[in-house]
Amino acid sequence: MRDGSPANVTRLADYLPPAYLVPRTHLDVDIRDGHTLVTATLTLERNPARDDRPEDLVLDGEHLELLSLSLDGASLPASRYREADGRLTVFAVPECFELTSVVRIEPEKNTALEGLYRSNGMYCTQCEAEGFRRITWFPDRPDVLSRFTTTVRADREHYPLLLSNGNPVASGEEPEGKEEGGRHWVTWEDPFPKPCYLFALVAGDLACLKDTFTTTSGREVALHLYAEHRDLDKLDHAMVSLKKAMAWDERVYGREYDLDIFQIVAVSHFNMGAMENKGLNIFNTACVLAHPATTTDAAFERVESVVAHEYFHNWSGNRVTCRDWFQLSLKEGFTVFRDQEFSSDMNSRAVVRVENVNFLVNHQFPEDQGPLAHPVRPAQYQKIDNFYTLTVYEKGAEVVRMQHELLGARDFRRATDLYFERFDGQAVTCDDFVACMEEVSGRDLSGFKRWYSQAGTPIVSAEDRYVDGLYSLTLSQHTPPTPGQADKQPLMIPVKLALLDPQGKPLALNDQGDTETVVILERATQTFSFPLPVKPTPSLLRGFSAPVILRYDFDETQLQTLLAHDSDGFCRWDAAQRLYFSALARIIEQGESAEQQLERLRPALEGVIRRAAEDPAQAALLLTLPTETAIGDRHSPLDPARVHRAAHAFKVALGRALGEDWRRLAESLREPEYRADGDAMGKRRLRMLALAYLGLAEADGIADYLQRTFRDAACMTEEIGALGILVSNGLDGAETALEQFAERWRDEALVMDQWFAVQAAVPGPATVARAKALMSHPAFEWTLPNRVRALIGTLVNGNPSAFHAEDGSGHRLFAEALKTLDAINPQIAARLGNGAARLDRLREDLSTSLRTALSEVREGASANLAEVLDRILG
Numbered sequence: 001m002r003d004g005s006p007a008n009v010t011r012l013a014d015y016l017p018p019a020y021l022v023p024r025t026h027l028d029v030d031i032r033d034g035h036t037l038v039t040a041t042l043t044l045e046r047n048p049a050r051d052d053r054p055e056d057l058v059l060d061g062e063h064l065e066l067l068s069l070s071l072d073g074a075s076l077p078a079s080r081y082r083e084a085d086g087r088l089t090v091f092a093v094p095e096c097f098e099l100t101s102v103v104r105i106e107p108e109k110n111t112a113l114e115g116l117y118r119s120n121g122m123y124c125t126q127c128e129a130e131g132f133r134r135i136t137w138f139p140d141r142p143d144v145l146s147r148f149t150t151t152v153r154a155d156r157e158h159y160p161l162l163l164s165n166g167n168p169v170a171s172g173e174e175p176e177g178k179e180e181g182g183r184h185w186v187t188w189e190d191p192f193p194k195p196c197y198l199f200a201l202v203a204g205d206l207a208c209l210k211d212t213f214t215t216t217s218g219r220e221v222a223l224h225l226y227a228e229h230r231d232l233d234k235l236d237h238a239m240v241s242l243k244k245a246m247a248w249d250e251r252v253y254g255r256e257y258d259l260d261i262f263q264i265v266a267v268s269h270f271n272m273g274a275m276e277n278k279g280l281n282i283f284n285t286a287c288v289l290a291h292p293a294t295t296t297d298a299a300f301e302r303v304e305s306v307v308a309h310e311y312f313h314n315w316s317g318n319r320v321t322c323r324d325w326f327q328l329s330l331k332e333g334f335t336v337f338r339d340q341e342f343s344s345d346m347n348s349r350a351v352v353r354v355e356n357v358n359f360l361v362n363h364q365f366p367e368d369q370g371p372l373a374h375p376v377r378p379a380q381y382q383k384i385d386n387f388y389t390l391t392v393y394e395k396g397a398e399v400v401r402m403q404h405e406l407l408g409a410r411d412f413r414r415a416t417d418l419y420f421e422r423f424d425g426q427a428v429t430c431d432d433f434v435a436c437m438e439e440v441s442g443r444d445l446s447g448f449k450r451w452y453s454q455a456g457t458p459i460v461s462a463e464d465r466y467v468d469g470l471y472s473l474t475l476s477q478h479t480p481p482t483p484g485q486a487d488k489q490p491l492m493i494p495v496k497l498a499l500l501d502p503q504g505k506p507l508a509l510n511d512q513g514d515t516e517t518v519v520i521l522e523r524a525t526q527t528f529s530f531p532l533p534v535k536p537t538p539s540l541l542r543g544f545s546a547p548v549i550l551r552y553d554f555d556e557t558q559l560q561t562l563l564a565h566d567s568d569g570f571c572r573w574d575a576a577q578r579l580y581f582s583a584l585a586r587i588i589e590q591g592e593s594a595e596q597q598l599e600r601l602r603p604a605l606e607g608v609i610r611r612a613a614e615d616p617a618q619a620a621l622l623l624t625l626p627t628e629t630a631i632g633d634r635h636s637p638l639d640p641a642r643v644h645r646a647a648h649a650f651k652v653a654l655g656r657a658l659g660e661d662w663r664r665l666a667e668s669l670r671e672p673e674y675r676a677d678g679d680a681m682g683k684r685r686l687r688m689l690a691l692a693y694l695g696l697a698e699a700d701g702i703a704d705y706l707q708r709t710f711r712d713a714a715c716m717t718e719e720i721g722a723l724g725i726l727v728s729n730g731l732d733g734a735e736t737a738l739e740q741f742a743e744r745w746r747d748e749a750l751v752m753d754q755w756f757a758v759q760a761a762v763p764g765p766a767t768v769a770r771a772k773a774l775m776s777h778p779a780f781e782w783t784l785p786n787r788v789r790a791l792i793g794t795l796v797n798g799n800p801s802a803f804h805a806e807d808g809s810g811h812r813l814f815a816e817a818l819k820t821l822d823a824i825n826p827q828i829a830a831r832l833g834n835g836a837a838r839l840d841r842l843r844e845d846l847s848t849s850l851r852t853a854l855s856e857v858r859e860g861a862s863a864n865l866a867e868v869l870d871r872i873l874g
């Protein structure tokens, strides 16, 4: 539906249980050339929970051509139903009945990638949140759970593989003698009732990697991972990750898999990362395929976590699902927490935590402080697609993590056991989840629940004094207003802390000798006191125990103590970040020189480098400067060019001043042969960082060195890493390397995405023209979301000095891209539109230029994009 009129607002407060339940659904999906016929037979029953006894049945549907409709076998005359505005109303239906509809759809024309669509010659589906209504008429809401039987029919030669949810129960050829010939069908039965958003179907000619997993109770589960034939060699890592995830969920949560088969299908055209459809996960190729030659270490880690995430949904999402879409974080926040903990157990916990926090702070915090701010459980929406946000996912995960922290691991596990047992097979709410936490622990969490309903990033200010052997720490909280929520209430904020002596050793906080404690800040201001022999350096918010901004007037010595000695990985990293931010602020605000600032930090950084061998990945995190976006968010008004100059000068100074160290690291961390383990990944990470600093400093011989690294690379991490450094610094050989790379990898879509991204990431206004040229490159495709994200997403979200080029060219390119995309795929357009959320923070001329460009796009925007633009434009 493409109209710019204000779409309907859906409100949590208006929730009503469904009028009719659908205990059984039988689908017959007949895939033809150019169209598909879907016959849906629904068994319907009036919902006893609705005492208003509604007599009309209302179903959802979009882009469906209704061919026939019958009730209990009798064809319905047109007077018995009405089709309008995406609804099919069947008048005066009985208490219990069967409804059969036949619709015609056109998956070949579906570029929105919702419902049934085609991707590289296969057919696949994406139904969450409201895509099922593009397949057939149905009560498309998560609280209607139905048992599905699905028959898929298609040409046997082109689509030898026909998949759906559950177990295959029958198959056959289409009757002989029919003129089409060569068609076949498979029937799948899913024994578990599920909401239609978990429905999936795939038809294609795919390669399969097979394995098995034996569950704790001894059941053997077949594991089938599917991809295009050419990608069969890129499925091993996902298989290993899947088996680890299955074992982990048994061990840590007592959750066993429940079907005889678990399938994953890799799809090139996909709006999001992946989807947890019951027994048939569908993945963006970027989140499942991995091979050292084509995939970076970071992407390997992402595959491991996304495979686990979708697998974990089988319990947190599928067996227990959401009552309505306002409860999305019930499954997403919880499942992100589960996948983060899984990754922490599989890799270095300290590194994973810092990465997760870094992501939250750099992306979710700005969302929560800007025009798109909304609570973890929103109260209203226009398009639910726009609420698959960092707040619902990442802040939602922190809200679950805090409950884990408050209850302790043992009680948390008892509470999740209770949750899964009590609500198995039901569609429930965030309140139901917290109620289990309360019941098990005996704690009153009513105040805590504000974390679900109140938007905005809380600011916790700390002040301390040390008098007569008593250390008093006063914590105050304040949450600034967000759109639609002017007044904020105090939250329950767990603050984990330690107090370090001048040598950086943690002091005993009580008679038992505990050196770490959690204080709970519940009121606007509270003071906590500790008798101590010396004035300490506070190590606050350890492990990032709450998603808040901590303000404390650390002096430089304290930060250096924390960086050098704190045993908490987050606090060490946070200390480094604070040192970088204040050095950059002196350059940006006071015009001090980068070299001067670097000299102040030098001893601390040398200390980190000296200890780098202990944990190279952690050292890399500590030695990585905040992004220009993050730096820009600390200065008002936002002036991206100025931020870029300062950040660049500082990095160049850092590259020069520690040149010998970087050279030594680049050489000593070089591995004779490729290895895939965490240790090798950590070394590569630090080595590539060292090379990046040498590249920035244009150190002697670095262009040659990088060209060789690029040419002889043992894996994609090195190859794309070297290419990126050559290109972003415009070093000798950069253009040739770009050409060679494109030539070598032109048939590998995920590698070509990286090629586009590397170029879009080059700071400075000249990148706008380059991006524009790349939009006409033969390999650029508007219909391929990964490609769009690689080129335009990188420019808009990762390259402020190009996006906000002073001549407004970046803004105009953005507006053009939004328009083009919106006509193809409104979800992707709306998501890209989020990139304008800093509009009001920009320097005035830039803000005007962006506003003008966006106002033009607003005319005729889809409902998805319109909702985002209206919030941003105010």
Ligand code: ARG
Pocket: 128, 129, 271, 272, 274, 275, 276, 309, 310, 313, 385, 388, 827
């Ligand atoms: N549930 C999926 C996940 O695990 C996300 C799917 C969202 N899709 C969408 N079109 N909004 O994260």
Ligand code: ZN
Pocket: 309, 313, 331, 332, 335
């Ligand atoms: Zn999810």
